[in-house]
Amino acid sequence: MANKSGNAYALTLLCPILQGSPKQAPEGMSDQTYADLVRYYLQRLRVNEQSPMARVPNTYLSRLWVLNDVPYQGRPAVLEHLKSNYLVFSSNLHGELEAYLKGMWTAIEREIREILQYCVGFDRVTNLETFIEYIKLCQVKTTFFFNGSTDEPLAAQLKSLYLKQELSKFAFENQGKSPAELQAAFRAFVARTQPANLARPTWKAGAYHLDRVVLD
């Protein structure tokens, strides 16, 4: 199945956005379409480790954007239009879809409701079950899925990245030491980095600036 590559899963959603503008425009947003409102909400979301998606377990990466239309290739192509604006959600994740969606709903239900509030049919979503049904209706089959990392659970991947970074630092800091000193230093390194403990210390989900990624 094209959505899967080992234990990695590629989730792509096209959620149609309501057409037109709300009767009661939010403050400072008069005349703006539902698509404009969705985009403005997304543009103000915090990113990286502060993104709500960083709180969703097992998210390798994710992206949200508003698709206005298909681009026109110029003559002699025919000018075509989509039937609607779409909210596009694209993510790579670990594990099975339903378990992932359960984790998402549990972690960020409030944000999901805000992000999807102007999407067609989202008013029928009242709980986890109807959310999963809704997502499956909007799902687009992923083709040519290429997973850019291993397919381990996210916590294992973050810990590996953390250990790799720390080990590299260790090598630089301990160059030229005697075997006894080196062994002592390595014991201290293992005690500090706790390789078997996936919870901490490790990289924060969503982080990519190497100087502020570690969860101590």
Place this chain on the structure above:
Amino acid sequence: MFSEVDLGDIQGNIVKAYGRYGFPVARYVFYHISSAEVGRQFIADIVPIVTTSVPWLDPSTIPLVTTNLAFTYEGLRHLDVPEDTLHGFSDEFSMGMKARRDIIGDTGPNHFSRWDPIWNAEEPGETQHVHILVSINARTEEILEGRYQDIRRILANAIAKFPEINKPGVTQLVGHRGPGTDNLPYQPAAALAGRGDKEHFGYSDGISGTFFRGCGEDPMLVVGGGKPTGKDPRTLAGWEPLEPGEFILGQPDESGAYPEAPGPPLFSRNGTFLVYRKLHQNVASFHSYVEEEGRRFPGGKEALAAKFAGRWRNGAPLVSFPTEAEANAFVGEAVALQQRVWAKTATPQEQARLAELKLQFVAFDYVEDLEGARCPFGAHTRRMNPRSALEFGQKGAFGNPAFDTPGALTNRRRLLRRGLPYGLVEGHPSDEGDHGVVLMLLNADLSRQFEFVQQQWVHFGNDFKLANDKDPILGNHGTNRNCRAAGRMIIEGDAKTNTPPYFCGNMPTLVETRGGDYFFVPSLTCLRMIGLGIVDPT
């Protein structure tokens, strides 16, 4: 299918000629940015009051006041718009209007050294001192002042949010000339009181608009405002809407492609370029030339003034109303009916008749006037919008079947035209003082549209088979070796009536540039992105 053109994302001054909706007064306010943080805060805080292009279908939805924003290239740079995005702009936009002076005729009396001081306030190393244009149009002077003060407060609050920045960050620029001063803090403009739609030379102005697909305006405005189909110009069949990409970035244009625009696409989509020009009118020169030459010209001075413009000063097009008597009868009937409609005393028949007459102001082409016997080839309106006239009556003149439409040489040179008169001419007509028109033109491609028209159609005549004659009204005519005004215009004769052509010589420059620049008019989405500082071209 959803609307192709998101009018709520497009600024209102692009689509709406505010004058038509009853906004007779305006102020143009300019700013300099020295702190990107304060600049972005100012933009973020002002976006909620920016007027959009959403149609005002019901008169009750027309606001009391409008507000719109635009930026020069340096303005965008000072807001920290990324280099990669800035590099996507055209040379003419990044160079600015002054640097394009040789192309657009801003030399001699039009040279920037003679412009209002605001345009010459550069500090060392700067190419543009003006960064932001805020334009306000209102129903009354009082409402205008209210919005102006709102914007001053918005700026003061934005500045106050950054106490650690040891300078204002954004400064409202002074230096506009006005009555008895050269240091006004804004450019005022207003319709001339009691004179309807007249400008300072006495012509009715702003009659013919430009109509594009998806603009949301009255569909009847396609007549005369769209592109000619070759069918009867007096009917809807004679016209089609222009493609929106001629005026709106991110939409297909007349060539069947998107106009060139900087990335990311979301930055430029639904934006356009604005040409701001303060044009001084030499009212005394106009009157004395028309008076003197009109004594010799058959038909007299009023007919001569009509030949300059292509319309009688009351607005009637020469090509449909070749005599003054016909023009006066036509406009007289239209004005009387309009007054009855406003007084709500018009019968349905009278209302229908008024609609028919209104159409006649714009529903024409030059196919019946290929010799220029009625409207000269060199007349201002025939130059600015030749309609199908560049076909010179030859069907299939443009060869390639894909582009063989009567407007093929015109459709890619169209402009949206906005603006109002400024200043007053009181008492004796004068060239001195501060009076003219603030002209604003909108287009997707400054070089292909505005600069081409300015260079080839205002300051040259070859496309009209007029050698190097210039537009009689807008041309920078210069002087000859004897220091006499060098403008000239051929008013074609009429073989049918055995009328010889008439040559106007020694025409003085009637309109002079007193300021201006090229501005980018972003979409509402783009304004919010600039405000948030999240423009990302990667």
